[in-house]
Amino acid sequence: MIEKDGPAVRVEDVHKEFKSYETRHGEGFLSSIRRRYKMKKALVEVSFEINRGEIVALLGKNGSGKSTLIKILTGVLHPDSGTVEVLGTDPWRDRETLARRIGVVFGAHEQLYWNLPAIDTFEFRKALYGVDNKQYNKMLKYFIDVLELKEIYKRQVRELSLGERMKCNFAASLLHNPEVVFLDEPTIGVDLPSSFALRDALFDMNKKFGTTFLIATHVIDDVKILAQRAIILDKGKKIYDGSKAGITKMFGDHREVVAYLKHGMDAPQIKGLNLVESADGYMKFEIPGKMIKNRDLSAFLTSENVVDYSISEPEFSDVLRQFYKKRTRRS
Template identity: 50%
Template sequence: MQEYAIEVKNVRKKFKAYEARRSGSFVHRLFRDKYYKRALRGVNFAVKRGEIVALLGRNGSGKSTLIKIMSGILYPDSGTVSVLGMNPWEERTKLAMQLGVVLGAHGQLYWNLPAMDTFALMQHIYHVPAKEFKERLNYLLGPLDLKDVYMRQVRTLSLGEQMKCNFVASVLHLPKLVILDEPTIGVDLPSKQALRNTILEMQRDYGTTFLITTHIVEDLTMADRIIVLDHGRKIYDGSRRRLEMLFGDKKVIELEFGRTVDLKKYLRFGSATKIEGNYVRLEVKQSVLKHPAFARLLANSAVADYSVLEPGLGDVLMKLYNKGGEKNVRKP
């Protein structure tokens, strides 16, 4: 058996896209201009069998394009892709039997029918024997808290319940590889945790490989590895721990001012990652906290409240995006 579930080598893809005209006469602005968008610019990575990998990136970074290429519904312009040892776009139907895909916004549930009807359809599409179908439903519906809702019309379910039902429909055939495009979008906190637990259980019980795109930092807790894309390029590939270490000896200080102050005095000691009204989130070196001048600034009567925090993954990711890659972050 091959060691890797996914191997992506030097994949490039550009799209023809259209943009509305912003200037000119009314008639001129009725037409659109064509341009080419480079969605992927030579992406390389591999995912081992049984691994959970989180694929991160800002909107438009190329995540969904990559997912479509790996699912076999989009050709790359160049490069090679192997998924479960198959070329996805040449062996699409064969690969589909071993693949489960949830494309966030594009649900596969029948809107007017109970989710159970879609589950039954999947049973027939993937030729799941009746006994196993029943067992798998029990395996998934209980932990995902869907037992009371799966017989109700999908249109009456909450967004979170729909997302969970979509997930169940995509994994009922126990695929070897599951690709999830933002699976926890719109899902409440307990359901998010239930989804994460189910993903970890499937990895443990069946050795399922997961590739998950997400914008939710908490989702990263289940990932063995994190890959970050930006502007069609891979800018990080490694563990969560290594990603956290990118912040080094930095701390985050949240400041709440009671009145308007000269922010320059504070920005001398670090860089602001967020300024919103009287709120400032400041990234500083640990040594700054012992600096007498900075201590005086914190004691200033203009500061209504402040707290010193360990940087979260969100802070690290923002820094990674802003600097354009791990190497740039590490530069002194």
């Protein structure tokens, strides 16, 4: 039963463990029959809900459990315990029926036929999902447009660059216009123009069709540009679930000040001012957010030697790095 209302994704108290085998070097080959293994906790007590129409980023270092979570949500793996519901139904139990309503884009694996042009894979997917002609033509035209596939989709896939292939893969995976889409590292290794096109398409689909997106990613721009909300996993546990602004407020509440100087000089000794970088004619500081109105700082910035200055928010990647650093220190 796929509910009409209710959250797109509901995860409650999910646990997942794996056997992680160690290979031992230099032993006889019989040792491979009885290998030692450790139980690795991939997901621990993970709970969250995603409503329809949201775009959520799933962040975390390698091995944090991102991919495992995506696989559980798409019915590829099943949790050891806990509840998982996508569109109101269990993805492991009802995998086949649910598969028609969800889309999956794995960045590392393409669904494209290597020796054929991408259009062949599109037609294959059309037949596979039973998409009718009208809908197919509409979606095809849409993707060719929003992903700039015009020069690409009739060429042999093996001749395309990674970015071009990812765009075609994206289109092929979503031709059936699913309600919820899960992506696992879709822009990794992809050239800049193609990743822009991918994000545009995703954003547009969300606006136009109300598609819900959950993106497991490393790439900062995926988060910055697309996601309204971020869920962060670390060692299998959910350590943050909220808006991007929230992360920034927690750990990013500092500013970067860059001052361009006429002559070289020593850094001003103001409490709270952290010199990050200095070169001939230029200095970069870090200050806590509340210091932007500090009088001593203003005096320095308006002094004669400073020809220009800028005060900006920190890079989101730096924020995340701070976030992770605090976590490791705490653990």
